Amino acid sequence: MFQRIVTYFEKQSFGVCTYIAxxxxxxxxxIRLFFIYSSFLAVGFPIVFYIMAVLILDVRHYIKRIRQRIWDL
Structure with missing residues (x-):
């Protein structure tokens, strides 16, 4: 059960660091160390940025997937 949770977070949450890198x-x-250290120093502001980036990248990925379907017709 714990391994499935870890796998889920590695696939979903680390996409932002990979994209930025x-x-x-x-x-x-x-990039990951920067987010960790800056979260401690800035009292969580980078976490808010990270969550917003996850949402933006997820929407962007969804839009790209829809565009590909339209042109495949």
Whole structure:
């Protein structure tokens, strides 16, 4: 049960760090450490940013998927 929860969070929540790292050509671990350390220093503001980024990337992925379906017809 615990392993399924960990797998879910790795697939869903770490997509933001992967996207940012690919976008800026940086290491994923550096981006993750930045979010962790800045969360402690800024009292949770990066967590709010992270959640907003997850929502934006999820909507963006959904829109891209719909566009591909339209052009496949």
């Amino acid at each position: 690919d976008r800026f050509d940086m290491s994923i671990s550096k």
